[in-house]
Amino acid sequence: MTNAIPLRNLPSHGSTNDKIYPRRFQGVFRRLRIAGGSFLFLLFFGTAWLGWNGRQAVLWDLSGKQFHIFGSTFWPQDLVLLSAILIICAFGLFFLTVAAGRVWCGYSCPQSVWMWLFLWVERVTEGDRNRRRKLDQAPLSRSKLARRAAKHSLWLAISLITAITFVGYFTPIRALVADLATLQAGGWAAFWVFFFTAATYLNAGWLREKVCVHMCPYGRFQSTMLDRDSLVISYDAARGEPRGHRKTGTSESAEGLGDCIDCQMCVQVCPTGIDIRDGLQMECIGCAACIDACDSIMEKIGAPTGLVRYTSERELSGGKLRVLRPRLLGYGGLLAVFIGVLVWAIASRPLVDLDVTRDRGLYRFNAAGEIENSYTLRILNKAQHPRLFDVWVSGVEGLRLLGGTRISAGAGERVEVPVSVSVPAAAMENPITDIKFHLQAADSDAESAEDITRFIGAAR
Template structure:
C-alpha cells in the first residue's frame, strides 16, 4: 500500500471537490454535495454520534445529587463530575485523563487508521448534522446541485434561509451547552433570554455559535484537510497491519461501465464499474481508487456505497473495505503489532494511575505550615517544649461536614487550638495550633509527627499530613 497524497481529478459530471487548473496554477474549491448512503458503517456512525450527543448534552443538563452532573466551575475553582468534587490541587488527575485520551487515540489509529475522524470527531459529527439538515430542506444531492446553479428566486431564497436558520439554531444550542460546562447551564439559559447574563458568558456563547456555524456549515472538509494537524501526522502511527479504507486494485481493475462489450480473451474487466458512487458519497471529495490519501477520514461511506453496487450486480462485497497492506499482499499479519501494544501498554498505565487517584481522592484537604520567620520552638515556665503550626482545612464536598483534628507520633501534654469544626461546602478554615510536649517524652531533637483530620460521620474519609516537632539540643 502506498501513501498517495495528491489532488484527485474526477470526471466533470462528478467534479465538486478541490481541483487543479493547470492553466493558472490555482486551486479552486467547489462545494462538495455528499450523496446520502446507508449501510453497516453508516449505522455504526449514527450510533456513535447518537451516544456522543447524549453524553454532550446530557452531562450538562443532568442533575446529580442536587448539582449539575458535570461542571467546570472556574469562578469558584471547583470541578463537579458525577458527585465527585475536584479542586485545583486535584488537577493532576486531569493530566492522567489527557494522557489516556492521547494514547487511546494513538492506539486506535495504529489499529484502524483515522476512524476517530470518521466516527467520533466533533467536527465530523456536527458536519453530518448540518449536511442532514441541508438534505431535509433542499433535497437530495442532485436537487441541491440544481438549486445551487439555479437563478435567484423566491423559492431558492426561502430554502436557503430556512437551512441557514436551522444551522444557526443548532450552532446556538451547541455553544450554549458548551459554555454551560463552565457556568451552571440552567441559570445561564435563563439569564441569556432575560438579558441578565454576564458579558463574558454571552460573548462566548455567540463566539462559539459563530465558529460552529462556520466550521460545520461552510468549512466542513476544509477543517479536516487543512486545519486539523491529525491529518498530517497520522501516517507516523501506521504500520503494515493498520486497517485502513482501501480499494482493491487487483480485483477492481481494469474498471469499465460496459463490461459485456470490453471483455476479451486477453483481459477480463475488473469488478469496478466506474459508477463513481464512492466519490459522490465521500465527505472530503476524494477518489479512494487513487490510493490512500491523507484527506480520507475512514468514515466507511465509500464502503457502504460500493457494497450496495456489488449487491445489485451479484458480485462479492469488499471491493472497497478496511484492510491492511499485509492482507492486500496476501501475507500473514505480524504476530506482534508493536505500535499497538506499545500505545495500549502506556495507556493502561495511565488508566491505572487515574483509577487509583480517583479511588484515593480525599473529600477533605489539610495543609500544615510552621510559618516563615516563626521560632522553631519555645519553652514555658515549667520547661515544656511548645511548637506552633498553622493549619488549613478545606471541605472538598458539596455538603456541610463536621471534622475532628488530632496529632499523632508524639505524647502531647496539651494542645491549644480548635480540634472540632464544621465547614460549609467548599469552605476553608485557617486554624492556628500550638502543641506542648514534656521534654522527657522527647528522645530526639526532631520528632516526626502527623496531623490527621477526618469526617466525624465518616471516619474513613480522612487526610494525613506529616510534619516535625522540634526540641532544643540537650
C-alpha cells in the same frame, strides 16, 4: 527502519478550493455512524441536564475551582489525575489508529459528527448533490433565498444549542438558559455562548472537511502510526482494475475488465472529495462512505461486495490479516496499565487536604513561659458530606496545639482556622525547627493529611 505506511497527498477531484457536494448514500457503515452519532449527541446534550445529589451531575465550576462529576468532586490539587486522563486519551487514540486507522475521525470526532449533521440539514433544505450544485449556480430568486435562509437558520439554531450546552458544563445550565432567555446573562457567559455558536457554525457549516485536511494535526502524523496490518479503508486494485464501463449485456471478463465500473460513486459520496482508488491519502477521514457507495454498486451489478473495504496493506498484497501483533498489544497493554493506575488513584485519593502557613511575625512567650507561634490551617473537605477532623502537631518534645483539636468542615467546604502552638523554651535546641501538622478524619482512619512548617523561637 519504520513500518509506517506513506500517505499520498493527491489532488482530489477538483482543487482543494472547489466546493464539495457529497452525494446522499445508504449502507451499513452509514447506519453505524448514525447510531454512534446519535449516542454521542444524547450523551453531550443530555448529560448537561442531569442532576446528582441536588447538583448538576457534570459541572466544571470555574469560579469555585471544582469539577463535579456524578457525585465526585475534583479540585486543583487533583490536576495530576487530569494529566493521567489526557495520557490515557492519547494512548487510546494511538491504539485505535494502529488497529483501525482514522476510525475516531470517521465515527466519533465532534468535527465530523457535527459536519454530517450540518450536511443532512443542507440536504433537507437544498436537496441532494446535483440540486445543490444547480442552486449555487442559479441567480438569486425567492426560492433560493428561502432555502438558504432555512439552511442557515437551522445551522445557527444547532450551533446555538451546542454552544449553550457546552458553556452549560462550566456554569449551571438551568440558570444559564433562564438568564439568556431573560437577557440577564453575564457578559462572559454571553461572550462564550456567542463564541462557540460562531465556532460551531463556521467549523461544521463552512469549513467542514478543511478542518480535517488542513487544520487537524492528527491527520498529519497518523501515517507514522499505521503499519502494514492496520485496518484501513482501501480499494482492492487487484480485483477492480482495469476499471471501465460495461457495455450492456457483456460481462467484465468478456471485456477484460476488473470489477470497478468507474461509476465515480465512491468519489461523489466522499466528504473530503478524494478518490479512494488513488490509495490511502492524508485527506481520508475514514468515514467509510465510499465502502457503502461501492457495495451498493456491486450489489446492483451482481458482483461480490468489498471492492472498497476495511483491510490491511498486508492482506491487499496477498498476505494474511494479522489483528493481534506486538505493536497493538504494546499499546493495549500500556493503555490497560494507565487505566488501572488511574482507577486506583481515584479510588485511593484522600478526600481531605491540609495546607499550613505560619503567620508573619517572630514568636512570643506566653503566661506559662513557653514559646508560642501562630499558624493558619486551610482544610479542604473533598467529601460530599460534613466531617469532623482531629488535628495535632509533632516534631519537638513538649509541642502542644493550643485551643481546640477538633475542626468541622461542611461538604466540599474549605475552612481556614487560626491556631497557636507552644513549646517549653528549654526544648528548643535550634532557633528554627521543622514541625508537622497532622489531620485525621474522625470517621475514617484512611483519610488523613500532613503538612510541614517551621517553628521559630529561642530560650531567653
